[in-house]
Amino acid sequence: MATTQIELNSVSKCYDSNTRALNNIDLNISRGQWATITGPSGSGKTTLLNLIGCLDKPTSGAININESKLNSMNQKELTQFRRENIGLIFQQYHLISYLTALENVMVAQYFFGMVDKDAAIKALENVGLCHRLTHRPSQLSGGEQQRVCIARALINKPNIILADEPTGNLDSKNGQTVMSILKELNDLGHTLVLITHNNEIANQAGRIIEMIDGEILNDSTNTNRN
Ligand SMILES: Nc1ncnc2c1ncn2[C@@H]1O[C@H](COP(=O)(O)OP(=O)(O)O)[C@@H](O)[C@H]1O
Numbered sequence: 001m002a003t004t005q006i007e008l009n010s011v012s013k014c015y016d017s018n019t020r021a022l023n024n025i026d027l028n029i030s031r032g033q034w035a036t037i038t039g040p041s042g043s044g045k046t047t048l049l050n051l052i053g054c055l056d057k058p059t060s061g062a063i064n065i066n067e068s069k070l071n072s073m074n075q076k077e078l079t080q081f082r083r084e085n086i087g088l089i090f091q092q093y094h095l096i097s098y099l100t101a102l103e104n105v106m107v108a109q110y111f112f113g114m115v116d117k118d119a120a121i122k123a124l125e126n127v128g129l130c131h132r133l134t135h136r137p138s139q140l141s142g143g144e145q146q147r148v149c150i151a152r153a154l155i156n157k158p159n160i161i162l163a164d165e166p167t168g169n170l171d172s173k174n175g176q177t178v179m180s181i182l183k184e185l186n187d188l189g190h191t192l193v194l195i196t197h198n199n200e201i202a203n204q205a206g207r208i209i210e211m212i213d214g215e216i217l218n219d220s221t222n223t224n225r226n
C-alpha cells in the first residue's frame with residue numbers, strides 16, 4: 001500500500017471571523033501521487049496549498065508531512081522544513097525583472113546556501129532553456145518564464161511539488177510544455193499537488209479533489225487518466 005506523505009486532520013483556516021476559508025478538511029496524499037485540486041474561485045484551493053506548503057498555519061487541526069508534525073514547529077523550523085521538502089510554483093512567476101534566467105535560479109540557490117552555477121545551468125537545461133540563460137524575464141515568453149520558475153523550485157530537490165494554477169497565464173502550447181515537465185517530475189517520483197481550472201489538465205492526474213466553500217465536495221481516483 002502507498003504510504004501517506006501529506007496528512008491533514010480536521011484542518012480549518014479562518015482569516016477573520018467572517019471567512020472560513022477551510023472547514024474541517026481531512027485529507028491524505030500518498031508519496032508519489034499526483035492529486036489535482038479543482039473548484040470555483042474562492043473555494044479554498046490556494047489556502048489549502050499554502051498550508052501544505054508551510055506558507056501559513058491552520059487555525060485548527062493538524063498537518064503532518066513526511067511524518068513531521070507541522071503544528072509543533074515554530075516559524076524558523078517551518079521555513080527550514082519547506083526548504084528541505086517542498087517546491088512551490090505559482091501562477092504569477094515572481095521572477096526578478098533585472099536578473100537573467102540563470103541569475104534568477106542562482107538567487108534561489110543563494111537562499112538555500114548552495115550557489116552552484118553549473119547546477120543552475122543544468123536545472124535550466126532540464127526545462128529546455130539552455131538557449132535562454134542570459135535572457136531577462138521581459139525577454140522570455142510566459143511559458144519560458146514559468147519554466148525558469150520550475151527550475152528554481154527544483155534546486156533543493158523537493159520531494160513534494162505544489163503548483164497553484166501553473167498554466168493559468170499560459171496559452172495552450174506553453175501550458176502543455178509546462179505540464180509535460182511537471183508530469184515527468186511526477187513520473188520520477190515527486191509528489192505533485194496541482195490546482196487547475198483546466199479539465200484536460202485535471203484529467204491527467206491520478207486523483208481529482210473537488211472543493212467547494214472550504215470543503216471537499218468530491219475526491220475520486222481518476223480512472224480515465226489521459
Ligand atoms: N489572506 C487572506 N485574508 C483574508 N481572506 C482571504 C485571504 N486569502 C484568501 N481569503 C479568502 O478565503 C477564501 C478562500 O480563498 P482561496 O483559498 O484563495 O480560494 P481559491 O484559491 O479556491 O480561489 C476566499 O473567500 C478568500 O477571499
Ligand SMILES: [Mg+2]
Nearest residue numbers: 045046047164
Ligand atoms: Mg487560488
